[in-house]
Amino acid sequence: MGQITLSSVTKVFGDVTVIPPLDLTINDGEFVVFVGPSGCGKSTLLRLIAGLEDTSSGKILIDGQDATDAAPAKRGLAMVFQSYALYPHMSVRKNIAFPLKMAGASVEEQNRKVENAARILNLSSYLERRPGQLSGGQRQRVAIGRAIVREPAAFLFDEPLSNLDAALRVTMRQEISELHQNLKTTMIYVTHDQVEAMTMADKIVVLNAGRIEQVGSPLELYRNPQNLFVAGFIGSPKMNFITGAEAAKHDCATLGVRPEHLDVVEGGPWQGVVGIAEHLGSDTFLRVHVEGIGDLTVRVSGEMGLHHGDRVSLAPQAGKLYRFDANGKAIA
Amino acid sequence: MSRKVSATRKGIVTAAAWAVGFLIFFPILWIIILGFKSEGDAIKAPLAVLTSAWTLDSYHEVQERSNYALHFWNSVILSVGSTLVALAIAIPAAWAMAFVPGKRTKDLLMWMLSTKMMPAVGVLVPMYLMFRDFGLLDSRIGLVGVLTMINLPIVIWMLYTYFKEIPGEILEAARMDGAGLKAEILYILTPMAVPGIASTLLLNIILAWNEAFWTLQLTTSQAAPLTQFIASYSSPEGLFYAKLSAASTMAIAPILILGWFSQKQLVRGLTFGAVK
Numbered sequence: 001m002g003q004i005t006l007s008s009v010t011k012v013f014g015d016v017t018v019i020p021p022l023d024l025t026i027n028d029g030e031f032v033v034f035v036g037p038s039g040c041g042k043s044t045l046l047r048l049i050a051g052l053e054d055t056s057s058g059k060i061l062i063d064g065q066d067a068t069d070a071a072p073a074k075r076g077l078a079m080v081f082q083s084y085a086l087y088p089h090m091s092v093r094k095n096i097a098f099p100l101k102m103a104g105a106s107v108e109e110q111n112r113k114v115e116n117a118a119r120i121l122n123l124s125s126y127l128e129r130r131p132g133q134l135s136g137g138q139r140q141r142v143a144i145g146r147a148i149v150r151e152p153a154a155f156l157f158d159e160p161l162s163n164l165d166a167a168l169r170v171t172m173r174q175e176i177s178e179l180h181q182n183l184k185t186t187m188i189y190v191t192h193d194q195v196e197a198m199t200m201a202d203k204i205v206v207l208n209a210g211r212i213e214q215v216g217s218p219l220e221l222y223r224n225p226q227n228l229f230v231a232g233f234i235g236s237p238k239m240n241f242i243t244g245a246e247a248a249k250h251d252c253a254t255l256g257v258r259p260e261h262l263d264v265v266e267g268g269p270w271q272g273v274v275g276i277a278e279h280l281g282s283d284t285f286l287r288v289h290v291e292g293i294g295d296l297t298v299r300v301s302g303e304m305g306l307h308h309g310d311r312v313s314l315a316p317q318a319g320k321l322y323r324f325d326a327n328g329k330a331i332a
Numbered sequence: 333m334s335r336k337v338s339a340t341r342k343g344i345v346t347a348a349a350w351a352v353g354f355l356i357f358f359p360i361l362w363i364i365i366l367g368f369k370s371e372g373d374a375i376k377a378p379l380a381v382l383t384s385a386w387t388l389d390s391y392h393e394v395q396e397r398s399n400y401a402l403h404f405w406n407s408v409i410l411s412v413g414s415t416l417v418a419l420a421i422a423i424p425a426a427w428a429m430a431f432v433p434g435k436r437t438k439d440l441l442m443w444m445l446s447t448k449m450m451p452a453v454g455v456l457v458p459m460y461l462m463f464r465d466f467g468l469l470d471s472r473i474g475l476v477g478v479l480t481m482i483n484l485p486i487v488i489w490m491l492y493t494y495f496k497e498i499p500g501e502i503l504e505a506a507r508m509d510g511a512g513l514k515a516e517i518l519y520i521l522t523p524m525a526v527p528g529i530a531s532t533l534l535l536n537i538i539l540a541w542n543e544a545f546w547t548l549q550l551t552t553s554q555a556a557p558l559t560q561f562i563a564s565y566s567s568p569e570g571l572f573y574a575k576l577s578a579a580s581t582m583a584i585a586p587i588l589i590l591g592w593f594s595q596k597q598l599v600r601g602l603t604f605g606a607v608k
Contacts, residue, residue: 087505
């Protein structure tokens with residue numbers, strides 16, 4: 001079991017309110033991603049759940065039990081840190097066995113569980129090494145192994161992949177998703193990378209300045225962002241925002257259109273000149289300067305041979321325009 | 333590209349470095365030499381000292397007149413004892429200051445260090461009276477207490493800087509893994525800080541071994557360490573260079589040997605965290 005409920009949770013550091021009253025329910029077995037720009041309070045929120053920070057007010061329930069003031073070790077949660085936080089003076093075996101040792105497990109039980117975790121994570125041949133002798137990806141797997149052996153109610157991941165190179169990040173991302181499929185344990189994952197959020201999450205929680213902007217499945221957030229912040233944060237490259245006269249024509253303060261929803265066509269409504277063309281092979285991203293509107297990013301097929309200085313005309317796809325009012329709220 | 337250094341330049345700099353090193357070491361070397369001379373030869377001009385006969389007379393005489401073994405053991409007990417007591421107090425204190433600092437932690441550290449800026453003689457009279465009234469004069473226990481307290485600020489400061497180098501996330505990981513405070517300090521913090529703790533221990537033993545003010549003021553015979561043993565060869569009977577030198581050599585030899593064998597550990601500890 002691993003249902004976690006936050007009710008009116010706040011966190012105040014001195015005079016600074018990092019988390020204003022916040023309510024959230026994470027269901028058993030869900031893969032929930034907290035995403036937001038740096039300093040948005042997502043890591044603080046995770047640390048509140050872990051018990052590494054004290055909540056200023058409000059309640060944290062884990063499987064219905066009040067855990068607000070419980071010590072980290074008593075919450076039945078396991079955490080994987082950004083820096084891996086392995087014990088450098090212990091072998092991989094001892095690192096993974098440490099939580100079992102603290103729980104008073106017998107040596108036989110420790111060995112059995114450590115070897116089982118090592119098999120799942122392909123670490124069997126590294127058990128006698130020290131963390132310093134491992135690569136970044138292997139260290140991350142040891143950190144995950146240390147979390148698995150506790151059989152926690154939920155796993156907490158604090159930006160676990162940000163110290164890895166891009167290729168390894170993709171592999172580890174898939175490994176963590178696979179782990180979730182196999183264990184079916186609740187996972188809470190903090191990242192500032194919206195690609196990680198989109199690819200891994202059952203449910204994304206978008207945070208900004210300690211407030212929840214929107215909660216939903218990745219595609220819900222992509223299709224129906226409730227405000228400018230979510231619209232700008234989810235999707236890559238990010239959504240184009242148009243203000244002024246063009247927005248007024250559509251009865252809104254800001255008009256949003258995603259780069260993939262703009263087509264290069266003959267006689268479209270928006271005329272412009274290509275500034276930068278980024279050729280990625282499969283796709284090409286164009287930065288088009290449109291008269292009276294400003295710069296728009298357009299995603300076109302990689303086959304389209306457009307270059308700096310070419311004149312193009314653009315048309316938004318039907319029904320793919322997002323409208324926002326003066327407060328940044330989406331207009332249905 | 334590395335800088336090019338000519339052979340001559342390298343030679344000059346090397347010679348200069350050796351010269352400075354020799355200059356610093358010279359007083360110790362001279363004491364060792366004088367210890368092996370007769371009292372009459374020891375006060376001759378330097379060159380004459382070097383060419384005069386070598387003898388062990390001073391060592392024999394010092395052995396006969398004083399109880400070296402007693403002073404040696406007192407030095408060992410006072411320096412090691414005060415260091416262990418200081419570490420037992422300083423490890424939890426430095427843990428608290430490094431990992432759960434409060435608003436006043438920095439001030440507290442400065443205040444502790446400031447007590448080292450006060451001249452010890454300023455509190456000599458009250459300290460002496462307290463020692464007298466509590467019957468602690470010339471007792472090892474009393475002196476272990478004093479040496480612990482005078483070195484405690486330095487021990488806490490050193491450990492604090494070492495502990496600051498240990499990432500807090502590792503201790504948080506231990507907490508998540510179910511370690512209580514005792515297990516956290518015992519299984520995670522202390523093993524990780526071993527180089528720092530070892531060099532703190534060594535440095536503090538050296539400081540306590542050589543501490544001369546309080547050991548001379550508060551002891552006479554029973555608890556007197558080697559500093560008192562050296563001092564007994566200076567003023568009361570006029571100066572006897574050869575015997576004084578022999579006594580000094582015997583007093584510094586143990587700590588010199590300890591320092592020699594642990595120099596790698598000492599240097600590593602003192603530069604701990606300087607290069608990431």
